[in-house]
Amino acid sequence: MAKSMFDNICEERLFANLFDKYSKSLHDFLYYKFGSHLNPEDKVQEAFIKLWDNCGKVSADKAKSFLFTVASNSVLNDIKHNKVVLNYQKLKPKDYTNETPEFIMEEEEYMQKYQNALAKLTEGQREAFLLNRIEGKRHKEIAELLGISVKGVEKRLYGALKSLRKEIEGI
Known part of the structure; x- marks a missing residue:
């Protein structure tokens, strides 16, 4: 079975087509699921950068799944980080000493x-x-x-x- 040129997403033309095809729907997915305060535009860009970095490992038919998974995980990691920051801010600094x-x-x-x-x-x-x-x-x-x-x-x-x-x- 011969491999078609559309299986190689490292090719700029195919990658640009994937971006045009999925970027809007990925942005909308992140916006509707998590809101705008976690920068869905940035997460879309990060997902496509990861896809480009792994273009040799990801086939064209798996690209959509890869993009949505990476973007969703990135947002979830930010949410976890924000929870840690909030918990740290709740801690009161020590206002006493053991010294006389x-x-x-x-x-x-x-x-x-x-x-x-x-x-x-x-x-x-x-x-x-x-x-x-x-x-x-x-x-x-x-x-x-x-x-x-x-x-x-x-x-x-x-x-x-x-x-x-x-x-x-x-x-």
Whole structure:
């Protein structure tokens, strides 16, 4: 049995004919079944893109079924996703902590002292300290970034630590 040229939907002419034949009915099906809020136009386009991607696997007589199944599943997946989003929005954020009010107040005071102490450091000390402690860079990496020797970095870091200890009691 010879294969006709209409069995190959990868051919542009046949694919265009399938689009012309089924796109309106597919859109109407999605619109009537699910409404317009889930963008039936987009789902029709996505279904035809999937058909084009799988044109070698889908025969012309199965194309309609393929399109309607893919489009319907796509809309159902969006509905499931929207349900997850709504359930997540219903969750109330945690409005309590296990920390005592005293701890929270001390933490805020400490952060204020820390910020003030950082502001009092020289620019070189602050830069080296933040690169080391916040970004986790090693002395050699900091030296390369700043264009100074490793000893220069060490001197800046030790000076910064000494100044911070002096400014913030209890470290």
